[in-house]
Amino acid sequence: MQFEVLAKCHTTRARVSRMRLAHGVTMLPTFMPVATQAAIKGLTPQQVEALGVNLILNNTYHLNLRPGIEVLKQAGGAHKFQGWNHNLLTDSGGFQLVSLSKFTKITEEGALFASPFDGEPTMLTPEESISIQHAIGADIIMQLDDVVSSLTVGPRVEEAMWRTVRWLDRCIEFHQKSGKDTVQNLFAIVQGGLEPDLRDKCLDEMIARRDKVAGYAIGGLSGGEEKDIFWRMIKQCADKLPDDRPRYSMGIGFAEDLLVCVALGVDMADCVFPTRTARFGVALTSKGPLNLRLGKHAKDMRPIEEGCPCPTCSSGMTRALLNHTATLETAAAHAITQHNLVFQARIMGGAREAIIDGTFPQYLKQFFANYFGDAGYPEWCVNALRSVGVDLLEDRPDAKVISGDGAKWEYSDAA
Template sequence: MTGAFKFDCLAKSRQTLARAGTFTTPHGVVETPCFMPVGTLATVKSLTSQQLKDTGAQMVLGNTYHLHLQPGENIVAKAGGLHQFMGWHRPMLTDSGGFQVFSLSQLRTISEDGVTFRSTRDGRLIHMTPELSIRIQNELGADVIMAFDECPPYPATRAEVELATARTYRWLKRCMEAHLSDQQALFGIVQGGVYPDLRAEAATMLSALDLPGYAIGGVSVGEPATLISQIVQVTAPVLPETKPRYLMGVGTYREMVQAIAWGVDLFDCVIPTRWARHGAVMVRGERWNIKNAQFREDFTPLDDTCPCYTCQNFSRAYLNHLWRAREILSHTLLSIHNVTELVRFTSRIREAILCDRFTDEFGHWLTSAGDAKTES
C-alpha cells in the first residue's frame, strides 16, 4: 500500500472475524465497517453534498461507465476531479464500469482485449478495455479505483465462470500496468461465481499481487442471499488481513452483518435512495411503506431515536402527504433518512466490535445462514 493509503485494524471480535479499523486516504480517514452511498453520476440521487455530509457518510461512489458517457472524464478532470466537480471533499471510490457493461448482455461483445458495446445514451459504439477503464478513473480522480473485471451472470455454468475468472485476473494485471497515480489505490476484484473453490483460488491469486485493497464482486446479481453469505465465507478470510475488504453491491442489514462477521470492511448499495424513490423507508431493521394509509394522521417522526434532518423536523403524516402529492421533496427527505439509517447501522456495529459486543448486539442477524466462526 502506498504512503497515501493505510489500513489499521483497531479491534476484532473474539467470536467471529468481525473487525473495526481505519482506512486512511488522501481525502481523509474512513472508519470501518462503513456503508458507502452510491453517487452514480457524481450525485447521490436527490441529495446535495452537504445533505450527504450531514447523514454522516464518510465515502461515496461514482460510476466510471456512466461518467464516461456523461459528462465525460475530460470535463470532470478540467473541473479539478470528482471531488471538486461535485463538491464532496471526503473520500471517494469509482467502480470500473465492469458490472454496468456486462449487464448490457444484448448490446456487447467480449474479447480478450476488452468489451465492445453500444452506449445506452446515444447508441455510439464503445470499446472498453482495462487500460481505458483505468485511464478514465485516473482522470476522474477518486481515492480508490477498481480494476476492470468480467462479471459473470447468475446462473452461469462452471465453464463460463472459469473463463470469466481467469480473464478477470489477466485484465487485473493490465490494469496494474496502466495505473499511473500514487494518489489512487487500485483494488482488485475477486470473481468466481457461486463456486467456492474458484472463489478461494481467485482470492489467493489476487492476494499475492499485494494490492492496496480487495473487493468481492459478482454478488447481488440474482443469486439467493444464502449463496451470497457462502461466497463471502470462503472468500473474505483468504484476503490479506492488512488490507481493506469491500463487498460490492450489498446493503441490507442481514447481509452486511453476516459479511462483517467474516471480516468485510466496506459496503455499497443503491437501496437507500432507490427505496426512497418508491416510498420505502428503513426503520430499525424494518422496511415501511410511507404511502400506507396508516401514516396519514401519524404525527410522530419516522424514528424518534434518529438524528437525521427528516426525523428531527417532519412527521410520518407529512411524508405520507408529500408522497401522495407526488412532491419531489419526498425523495429527498426519505433518502436523507435511509442513508443516515445505514450509515448509523454500520457505525453501531463498529462500536460494538470495539467493545467486543458484536455477537451480543447483532448476533440475531447471523442465524439465517449460520454463525460465522473464528478461523482455526
Template sequence: MQFELQSTDPKSKARAGKVTTDHGVIETPIFMPVGTVASVKAVHQTELVEDTKAEIILGNTYHLYLRPGTETLTAAGGLHKFMSWDRPILTDSGGFQVYSLDGINKIKEEGVKFKSHIDGSYHLFTPENVMDIQRQIGADIIMAFDECTPYPCPPEYAKEAMDRTHRWLQRCINRFDETEPLYGHSQTLFPIVQGSVYPELRKISAEFIAETNREGYAIGGLSVGEPHEEMYAMSDLVCDILPKDKPRYLMGVGTPANILENIALGVDMFDCVMPARNGRNGQLFTSEGIINIKNAKWERDFSPIDSNGTSYVDQLYTKAYLRHLFRSNEYLGRQIATLHNLRFYLWLVKEARERIINGTFREWKELMVPKLQNRL
C-alpha cells in the first residue's frame, strides 16, 4: 500500500491524499460503508459502485469469523471473491465486538475468551490468531488487535488497556511479518492508538504507534459516548503526533458534522454504521439538515427526497412516497433511505476533498456544519 499526500488546506490541518492498493485507488478523505458480514445492508454491490461511489468498504473480523467462517472464505478465495467486490476492503480486528459482549468475555494477557452471540460457543481471540484470521479473510487493510475501553473509564484502567494494546501490537506485528497473504494481493497492517480521553495517555500511545513505522495508523476508542469536544481534542492531539506521510483512520466516526470537524484536524479515513442504520429507521442526512421521513409533515410533500442529492433515488422518488413506504413497512423504503444516506456521506467527503485542493475547505466547513445539524 502506498499513500501520497497531494494537498493541504492553508487554513486548517485538512489533507487530500491518495491511497493505492492492489484492488484500486482510494482518494482521501474517504468514508467507508460498513459491510459487517460481507454485505452493506440493503445495498447491492453494483449500487455501491455505480450510485454511492464507494471506493472501499469495511468488514468485521468477529462476525466473519463466526459466520460464514474462515474455512468458507478460504475456499471461496477470500472475501473479495466471496462477495463479488473487486475494490479495496478494510477489516477491523473484532476487538470492539468482543469487548462489547459485556459479561460474556474474559480479557487476559493471552487474549480474549468470548462467547458467540449466535450459538453460545466459546472462542479465543489472540493477537496471533486475529492476524491469521484476517489473512484468511484477505482484506487489503487489516487492524491490529487492541483493547477498546468504554466511556467513561478511570485513568488506571485506560492505562492498563493501552499498555496491553501496545504489547498485543508487537505480537500482531511479529505474526503479520512472519506470514504471507493468501490470495495474491498485498495486505497492510494498521496499529491502533488508544488512551481513552486522557491526553497524556493518547500522547504516549500515538508516539508508541508512530515508532512502529507501519503504512498507516488508526485512532480507536472514540465515538463511544464521550462529548464531541473530547473526541475532537483527542483527534487533534493524535494527528499532531502521527506521521504526516501516512494515512490516519478514525474508527467508528460518525455524524456528518463529526466527519467534517475531524477532517479539519487531519483525519483521512472514516467508517460508521450511522448512515445505513439510521436510514433503515427513516432518518435522512442532507446538506440542509436531518429529515425524519416518518413525520406527518411529509405526507403530501411531493418534492424530491433531496433536491440537492446526487443519488438516483433522490430525484426519482418523493418524500411523500418514501414516507408511505416506511408507514407501510415496505423494505424498499429502507433500501432507498440507505442509498440516499450512503451517497450523501460519500458526496460530503468528496466535496471536502475538492475544497481542500482549491483552498476553500475551512470556510465551507464553517458554513456546512450548522446546516448539517438542522432538524428539518
C-alpha cells in the first residue's frame, strides 16, 4: 500500500488522501458499499463500477461458508469470482461474533461457530481468519477481533479488548510468515467498548505495532449506543491514531454520521444501509431520505433528486414510477440502490473537493442546513462539529436543536 495525505482542513481534522493498492487508486475519504456474499444485491459489478465505486467490502464469514474457500481458490480469488477488477476489503468475521452470538462460543483459541445453514461447528481462529482472507485475495484484510455489543458493560469489555490485542499479534505473525504481507494489507481494529480508558489502552497497544500494520479500524461502535457517546469514541480514536495510516470507522452509513466522522479525521467507512434501505423503497437525498412507497409520491413526476447524475435520475425515471413498482417489481429496488450509492459517493466526493479547496466548514454547514432544514439539527452533530471548530448555529442561530439520535426519516404522507 502507498498512502499519501494530499490536503488537510485547516479547521477540522478532515483530510484528503490517496491510497494506492494492487487493484488501483482509491481517494479518501470514501464510503465502501457492502457486497456481503460477493455481490451488491441487485447490481452487476459493471453497474457498480459505472457508479464510480472502486472499493467494496466482502464478508469473510459468509464467503467461507458459501461458496467456500476451495471454490474461491479455483476461481483465482474473489476478484475473479465476482468479476470485480477494483479494490476489495474483507472483514475478518469478527462482527458475526455479535450478530450471530447465539451460534458462537468465544475462547482464547478463537470463535466456535455453529453454521446457520447446517449447524456444522466451525472454529475461526485469528490464523484461520487471515488464511481465509488470503484465499479471498482482498487488497485490505482485517485482523480477527473479539467483538462485543457496544451496549455491553463490565469485565467482558476489557477481556475482549485485551484478547483483540493478543489476536492481532497472532494475525501479524501468520500474515508475515505467509509472505502475503507484501500484497495484502493488514488493518488492526481498535476495541474497548464505550470506556475511554480501555480505548486508550487499546490505542497504545495498536500504535505500538504500527510498523506491522497498514492501517487502523475503529470497531465496536454503531451498535445502538447513544450518538453523543459514539462521536466521542470516534474522536478519541481518530485523534490518537497515526497520521500516516488510513483510519476506517466500521459500520457507518447515515449521511450525517459520515460527514461528522470525516470532520473528526476518519478516512473510510462502510455500511449495508444505503443498499438495504433501497430494498425498502427508501431513497437518500440532500434533503433527507424519501420513502417512495408512501402515497404522496404516487403522482410525483419528478426524479428522486433534481440534478442527480445517477442512472435512475438521469434516465427520467420518476418518483411516481418508483412508487408504483416499489412493492411489485425488483427493478425499483435496483434503481433506488444505484441512486443511493451515487448519493453516498457524491457527499464523500463533495467533502474531498471542499477539503482541497479550503471550504470544508462551509460545506458542512450547507449540507446540514439543507439536509435537516426546519426539522432541527441533532444535538450530537452540533456538539461533535463544535469539537473540531465548526458551529452549525453560527449562520442559523435560531435553528432548532433536538436531543437524541435526531435521524431524519419520512414516515407519513404529510407534505
